[in-house]
Amino acid sequence: MSIEIKMPALSPTMEEGTLAKWLVKEGDSVSSGDIMAEIETDKATMEFEAVDEGVIAKILVAEGTDNVKVGTVIAILAEEGEDPASVDAGGAAKASTLEPTDSQFKGSPAPVDPNNTGSEAKPVERTIEQAEDHGRPADAGAAASGSAAPRASGDRVKASPLARRIAAEKGLELSAVSGSGPNGRIVKADVESAKAGGQPAAAAAASAPAEPAAATAPAPRPAAIPDIPHETAKLSNMRKTIARRLTESKQQVPHIYLTVDVQLDALLKLRGELNASLESRGVKLSVNDMLVKALGVALMAVPKCNVMFTPDQLVTFKRADISVAVSTPAGLITPIVTEADTRSLSSISTTMKDLASRARDNKLKPEEFQGGTASISNMGMFGIKQFEAVINPPQGMILAVGAGEKRPYIVGGELGVATVMTATGSFDHRAIDGADGAELMKVFKELVERPLGMLA
Incomplete structure (x- = not known):
């Protein structure tokens, strides 16, 4: 039976990361301890090791992909005796994020894999970031965009276990909630931004009587680059974290x-x-x-x-x-x-x-x-x-x-x-x-x- 390799949580605060580099390709055999990829988080760049043996049947997330959420299936491993060509990546590709919870990280100083993929990660880089509170901010913009249309009552609703639990506590009807996760999967942020009864908060606001719009400050515009010969380099997650943490230090x-x-x-x-x-x-x-x-x-x-x-x-x-x-x-x-x-x-x-x-x-x-x-x-x-x-x-x-x-x-x-x-x-x-x-x-x-x- 094929094994799904998922994006691991490499630190207590990791919610997503960049799949910086694949060190294997489809068709390669891997054994326990082989390094398969380098993953860049807000804290470090980590080497992602294999624990199971098998053949890389499918790579589902290309190297260089940013904002890969924890729990997303990034590759499929065919076990010994299984024909890699016969592995169906469709179902695996549709698998979506597993919502990490605080309890997974409490008292655990070492990186952990909440998805139990059997893979480990070794840190090879650093960031100055110290301990932070764990929690995923609600993505109201994603919910409002309606990345997935409401499903008919007979359709299967794709939602993470955490999202289902929160929906039950809030009395939400999941079939009316738009999912912002991969392939329209409903995640924690979606149900947190929705109102009881299943209506997304953004949709409820749109159906309410119109009120005078409050004056809001325009979003900051990117700095204009002068017309001077130059080159640019994409900010690494580490550099973004350094900038954010030092800004917070001087401000707070x-x-x-x-x-x-x-x-x-x-x-x-x-x-x-x-x-x-x-x-x-x-x-x-x-x-x-x-x-x-x-x-x-x-x-x-x-x-x-x-x-x-x-x-x-x-x-x-x-x-x-x-x-x-x-x-x-x-x-x-x-x-x-x-x-x-x-x-x-x-x-x-x-x-x-x-x-x-x-x-x-x-x-x-x-x-x-x-x-x-x-x-x-x-x-x-x-x-x-x-x-x-x-x-x-x-x-x-x-x-x-x-x-x-x-x-x-x-x-x-x-x-x-x-x-x-x-x-x-x-x-x-x-x-x-x-x-x-x-x-x-x-x-x-x-x-x-x-x-x-x-x-x-």
Whole structure:
């Protein structure tokens, strides 16, 4: 019997994705563990593995297809002994989405497949997106468009189990609801936008007595591209997510910025001595490794800054997991150095090198870039003197580090020249008061200027 391969839910918030690339073609044999496709979600690009053995009989969704909903049949696998040419894709092609529910994801940190297709997915890329509430927004526009005509009472009504349950609770007659899913299938959004008795909300509004139209703002128009030689690239789901999440951060999180100048000479001297002693072990500490350690220790010394804000509670973490900004060809990623406050500098260095290397190769696991209690972004290698970083919700702060440079500086009570860097902390003012943020910056400065304190 043939097996339907469906679009999996690769994260708790995934509702649809892009079938970026097929790595098999019709007629290919696959075995358990073979990678069949790459699927791009709002969180990452994932490798989709086969668990069952068989022959790819039909590919129903072409590579490059956007907005493929979770549960949509994307291919048919013919089992051993079955003639792939005899597989009927018609019924499979008509299969539609399975509505994921919250219960499928609660307490499940790993990606899951709610459709039980027997296939798994491996993450190979990242996004800065943190945990979000799961839920599918109602698509009133799709319902209003009437993508499927109402069915006669004797016809079979195609609807997802979740849509049927919601319809029963609302007293809806499904035969009068227009389906916006594949092949007119009724999904959750359709019944949520319909009124009791089966009449779609849009249709009910159309049959109501006419009222003066309320003034509405025109939809934003796409930016006009100047008549200048150029090239365009389609936004990836990851880039769209980065844009959305950072926009939400600046719009919804009240940022407060606190800046200090930090003398680096003592830290640079200690780094040289430690690297000389670690050379035989093949370890070479970077300045950033030591700053990650300093931030971790500072957060534990000022726990009011090692927090996360939620609508009804303030979460204070008992360890410092530092998300470190790394630039990759696909975009910015923040792999996490866990327990940065208690790790040795050599451990931070080797861990960071491994994470950064795998981040650039798109080989990080979700738990290696999702989470963290605070972030650090260092642009000193580009010669940037000072900048203000955008907080990565739901974290409460991020530290922006500029370049170290020779500057006039008060050394030992006298004006001299020292190696100085500027560090700016961005704090979520809902969770962190200015005085607490100032205390964190003070402790961080002291640890960097007297670095033996972070090793004690």
